[in-house]
Amino acid sequence: MAEIRVIQAPDAEHPFAVIYKPKGLPSAPLKEGEDSALSRAAEIFPQLKNVEGKKKVEYGLLHRIDTATSGLLLVASTQESYGFLSALQKEGKFVKYYRAVVDVPKGKKTEKELTLVSRFRPFGEKGRKVKPVFEDGSAADKKKCGNKVYSTYIKIEGNRAVCRITEGYRHQVRAHLAFCGFPICGDLLYNENARPGEELKFEAFRIEFVNPATGKLCFYEC
Template sequence: MNNTQLSYTAGVQDENTFLRDLLASKLLLSNSLVVHLKHQNKIQVNGQLVHTNYRIQAGDFVTIDIDLTEESTIIPESIPLDIVYEDEDFVAVNKPAGMSTHPSHLGGTGTLANAVTYYWQGLGRNILFRPINRLDKDTSGLVLIGKSQFAHQGIFNQLKQHTIDRRYVALVERSMAKDNGYIDQPIARLDDKKRQRIVHPTGQSATTHYQVLDKYPDHTLLSLKLETGRTHQIRVHLSFIGHPVCGDLLYGFASPLINRQALHADRIRFTHPRSGKEVILDIPLAEDIQTVVNYLNTPFNKPSL
């Protein structure tokens, strides 16, 4: 898939509009992206290169090639990928637990970024790795990646407007009293040298919604939705209310049931910036978490009510 062209046919209502204004209002291109497109001669009207102060005439056919020349610093690495969705603008991958989303330093390897860059290289594409969402190393599930600045910008706008739906499943310690609710607590960095976050009045606003899926004597299975995307948000919020994610060594404690935090990103829903259509991506629960859930659901561990 390599459809890197956007197009628009001007109507009477667009008559005498500056091209730069049409690019923003009709094709939803940011000013920074338009600047890059201009510098690489990617903007045409009726097959001819034009300046963005060109005044549109009815019937003009505007074409934009969003395949910009870019230089990726990510080292390609042959690592198996579980691709669950791909089109001309996005690829969505089911990231396993134990894999970082992005290298922590220049030249780092073993991450999702290295694997995706290798995959794109095999298709003859030199694309920057632009994850829409980032998962912690030991959190599994869906990571959505934009193939261009246009795609990334389109979803970023939805993130700012809280119109993208990101859902997670978590197994947490202890049985929760309420079947649903939300946690609205600001999150701050503990200090500049540590990656740990805490709930603190000076932090950034953060809201997490939760719904109980199942209860056990000592655990609860939750579905969670994010309004904001702060670092470690779900883990910090759940620990704050006394229900840390099972197996979370940073915000909770070790568990004999699982050797990593039992947190999985199972759904992303967004409006496609090219087509305007809704895209819903769902994946099953990670195998190790599902194994724990099956164990907890056995009659021995879960007495019938």
């Protein structure tokens, strides 16, 4: 399995680490001792283990991505920076960008921009999938979905998609792309044409946020 790459090492002016996670490696462990991008990062930068986040085993992880997805992770290296960056997320000021290769149905327009706004509900066998629930959705779906609303900006050019979100729900971008008719190539959950063993063509390629140490807007891209 490919190794993680350090994009930004934590230091006095950068109280966080930015890590590139390869496909097939979990973002974080479910329990102590499991292999993950976060575990490997903490071996390189032990100070990451001193931060308490949402879960003890996740330290200061602020941005997770699916195991099958490659891309950037952000991990706070101090408790103060974790609090600052968590507040940014809640204010919608932590911006994440994704790119994907998508299936384009025959005859469908492939140059378009749109923003999907929905709530979500668990869906499918054992709730493995999620389903967007819109204002005009069924009463049954509305009963089963959460109250929080999530937004995804989508730009399609040919068979390429670039998406932008702030706060994210599980599989948000994947489900929204599938809903608007452009499922990601290799997505076994949301693309009926995907086949086992096919690579998921999806990457978290850019993050933007205010640096807790300097107060300046910064971005990282892969």
